[in-house]
Amino acid sequence: MKRSEVVLAQKRTADILQQNSIVLTEDEIGRIEVAGFGLNELQVQGLELITYINTDRYCAKELVLFPRQTCPEHSHPPIGDDPGKTETFRCRSGRVFLYVEGEATSDIQAQVPVGSESYYTVFHQIELLPGQQYTIQPGIKHWFQSGDQGAIVSEFSSTSRDEYDIFTDPRIERMPVIQED
């Protein structure tokens, strides 16, 4: 992803948050992470996030999904003494379709990203509307997509070590290098 695309997505993310009464500082806007996972289709498979705090005890982030944007399937493995990240997703605005391990839901409401079908393997659907939340236990494969209006999700969790996330799609790089324009 190019620097200019990152900056544009940061601006769009800050605007979405502001429209929903979520204020970021100028410093935070510059720290918004635009995660394209090295797939070069940010609007399809991607996620925007700001980490408010991440210590050895807990973590809190705001996640923004553009309309129908998908965070690809992954899990949080144990690391040393840590059993793996436990995370609670709380929908703040919009609508989120979350998929976890378990009995597959028939007629899921998300659209699996075209060309990446083989990297989506869990289909137990949880729909989250504003005020609704769900907690994902360590090691559980999951992916999520917003509805047609996009979504804002607050994530409350144990310590975040994103660089250890295990993605089903082997093409994914969680932390690709940003190319200067």
Next chain:
Amino acid sequence: MKRSEVVLAQKRTADILQQNSIVLTEDEIGRIEVAGFGLNELQVQGLELITYINTDRYCAKELVLFPRQTCPEHSHPPIGDDPGKTETFRCRSGRVFLYVEGEATSDIQAQVPVGSESYYTVFHQIELLPGQQYTIQPGIKHWFQSGDQGAIVSEFSSTSRDEYDIFTDPRIERMPVIQED
């Protein structure tokens, strides 16, 4: 505090949150904790809060302060293997004056509750506006008050065990019985 006062404060809290685009479920509205600390002056010394999640790993709450309402001075002690609660306060709306241990600020902006002056002993002021946050380490005495417009504060923390909080004011009961009308 009487049940009717609790229900009224819950309604007011839910309205304040809704006005700031923070949605609670009906179940959550009924679970809003109205903390008067057994002092019978809720509008002066009190706090309203909803706990989204509290596990053995992390906790997240939304705190609401009515205009100039004060959460009295307290600290979070170690409990067993837990070094005590670490908490991050992030101001979402309004203005918060937070006081922690350290060099006293001259001319503090909060008004110490009349009649309770001897139970306020730390005066190092941190002012939080929307988008600003501060992390309080375990064992540190602290108290906070909102400005004239009230405030909403997101609290991200390690596990919460409110019943063990140590208040400077010996009259305080953290979990007083609610009287049925």
